[in-house]
Amino acid sequence: xxxxxxxxxxxxxxxxxxxxxxxxxxxxxxxxxxxxxxxxxxxxxxxxxxxxxxxxxxxxxxxxxxxxxxxxxxxxxxxxxxxxxxxxxxxxxxxxxxxxxxxxxxxxxxxxxxxxxxxxxxxxxxxxxxxxxxxxxxxxxxxxxxxxx
Amino acid sequence: xxxxxxxxxxxxxxxxxxxxxxxxxxxxxxxxxxxxxxxxxxxxxxxxxxxxxxxxxxxxxxxxxxxxxxxxxxxxxxxxxxxxxxxxxxxxxxxxxxxxxxxxxxxxxxxxxxxxxxxxxxxxxxxxxxxxxxxxxxxxxxxxxxxxx
DNA sequence: TCGATGTTATTGACGCGTCAATCACACTAA
DNA sequence: TTAGTGTGATTGACGCGTCAATAACATCGA
Numbered sequence: 001x002x003x004x005x006x007x008x009x010x011x012x013x014x015x016x017x018x019x020x021x022x023x024x025x026x027x028x029x030x031x032x033x034x035x036x037x038x039x040x041x042x043x044x045x046x047x048x049x050x051x052x053x054x055x056x057x058x059x060x061x062x063x064x065x066x067x068x069x070x071x072x073x074x075x076x077x078x079x080x081x082x083x084x085x086x087x088x089x090x091x092x093x094x095x096x097x098x099x100x101x102x103x104x105x106x107x108x109x110x111x112x113x114x115x116x117x118x119x120x121x122x123x124x125x126x127x128x129x130x131x132x133x134x135x136x137x138x139x140x141x142x143x144x145x146x147x148x149x
Numbered sequence: 150x151x152x153x154x155x156x157x158x159x160x161x162x163x164x165x166x167x168x169x170x171x172x173x174x175x176x177x178x179x180x181x182x183x184x185x186x187x188x189x190x191x192x193x194x195x196x197x198x199x200x201x202x203x204x205x206x207x208x209x210x211x212x213x214x215x216x217x218x219x220x221x222x223x224x225x226x227x228x229x230x231x232x233x234x235x236x237x238x239x240x241x242x243x244x245x246x247x248x249x250x251x252x253x254x255x256x257x258x259x260x261x262x263x264x265x266x267x268x269x270x271x272x273x274x275x276x277x278x279x280x281x282x283x284x285x286x287x288x289x290x291x292x293x294x295x296x297x298x
Numbered sequence: 299t300c301g302a303t304g305t306t307a308t309t310g311a312c313g314c315g316t317c318a319a320t321c322a323c324a325c326t327a328a
Numbered sequence: 329t330t331a332g333t334g335t336g337a338t339t340g341a342c343g344c345g346t347c348a349a350t351a352a353c354a355t356c357g358a
Contacts, residue, residue, distance in 0.1 A: 004265050008273040011281045014288035017214070019168045021295055039344085058306060065166070070345055072308055077343075094306040094353045116153050124157040126294030127287060132160045134283045138276060139163035145275030146170055188314085207336055219315055221338055226313075243323045243336045 026118040034110035040083065041115060043074060044108045047084065047100045054097040056089060083107065175267040183259035189232065190264060192223060193257045196233065196249045203246040205238060232256065 027038045036044070046063050047055055061071045075098070078084045083104035089095025100108070124132065176187045185193070195212050196204055210220045224247070227233045232253035238244025249257070273281065 002269075004269040004273060007278075007281055007285065009268065011276075011285045011288065012268050012272050014285060014292070015164075015168060016172070018288050018291045018295070019164060022291070023165070025295065037344095056306080067346070068307070069309085069347075073343095073345075076308085089306095092306080092354075096307065119158065119161050120151075120153040122295060122298060123161050123291065124153060126291050127160075129156075131283070131287050131290070132157055134280070135287055136156065136160045136163060138280050138284055139160065139167050141280070142167045142171070142272065142275050143163070146167070146174065146271065149271060186314095205336080216316070217337065218317075218339085222313095222315075225338085238336095241324075241336080243321095245337065 022122055025122055026115070029118045030111050030115050033114040034107045036083075036107050036111045039074060040078060041108070041111055043071070043078065044083065044100060044104060047098050048105065048108060050098075054089065057086075057096050057098060060098060078104075171271055174271055175264070178267045179260050179264050182263040183256045185232075185256050185260045188223060189227060190257070190260055192220070192227065193232065193249060193253060196247050197254065197257060199247075203238065206235070206245045206247055209247060227253075 023038065030036055030038060030041060042064050043060070046060055057071055057075060058068060060066075061068045064071075075084060075086065079086060082101055085099045085101055086096045087099065089097050127135070172187065179185055179187060179190060191213055192209070195209055206220055206224065207217060209215075210217045213220075224233060224235065228235060231250055234248045234250055235245045236248065238246050276284070
């Protein structure tokens with residue numbers, strides 16, 4: 001295995017820095033608009049998407065690739081803030097079923113516009129269609145590589 | 150302004166996910182090898198690099214793009230763990246000058262091999278030279294874009 | 299039916315990161 | 329010299345994320 005080159009190192013650290021900076025900027029925008037953090041948003045979207053079909057917290061955890069414990073903590077805080085509710089699963093008594101509250105839904109609606117617009121204006125608008133495509137491929141290659149190592 | 154496309158959304162969320170996954174994997178490798186987190190590493194490298202020229206904590210904070218308060222907290226923990234020391238600046242009595250300890254240096258030496266190798270094997274080896282170049286350009290475009298918005 | 303094993307979800311402890319407040323010192327202008 | 333302003337650094341409070349432990353329930357085989 002050859003050594004890491006300067007160019008490779010720059011690409012990696014650049015990717016780290018720029019994603020962090022983007023997250024921060026976008027997070028601030030969404031928080032200002034709706035009082036939701038990006039993680040709140042991540043959690044709420046699948047709950048709404050599930051609609052009437054009961055969504056268990058372990059399913060959600062897997063869907064968004066979170067640790068169960070992390071999700072449990074975060075749901076606790078979100079419940080305190082009145083964004084979601086947890087009820088018992090009708091068939092599996094261990095289970096918790098997740099619901100969004102009215103105010104959670106209102107906040108999510110407030111958030112979604114700014115959320116999407118910030119991705120557009122801060123990220124997508126900076127890149128050409130070719131770059132978007134190249135980046136997608138890079139990401140997929142990295143994911144595949146990671147999965148097999 | 151047009152709306153965010155599917156492709157753009159996928160590129161963005163993919164980038165987020167894959168950088169997070171890579172950080173996690175690399176972090177675990179370095180931690181196992183030397184008991185240092187990636188943030189410890191980030192902090193120690195410039196201290197060593199400064200060598201004998203006194204490095205103030207505000208300078209370090211700026212160099213690594215950290216909040217002063219965050220750095221202060223982290224330095225406190227690192228000092229407790231015996232990785233660094235803080236002494237008074239000889240001319241500016243407000244100042245703190247940073248030093249790495251022997252065991253900090255030893256840990257850093259332990260960490261650097263695995264650190265670089267993990268970037269190579271988990272990131273760089275997955276991509277072609279062309280992709281590295283494309284990614285670098287993407288990152289730079291994003292940074293420029295971010296700087297002017 | 300009972301016991302072993304697996305699964306769901308939560309909890310506590312602890313390190314981390316952010317924000318606002320604070321303290322100590324330097325610098326400048328009257 | 330001193331009052332006012334600016335800067336370096338730390339602190340406390342608090343929400344977040346990880347890890348290990350635990351509680352509650354399901355499931356399956358004897």
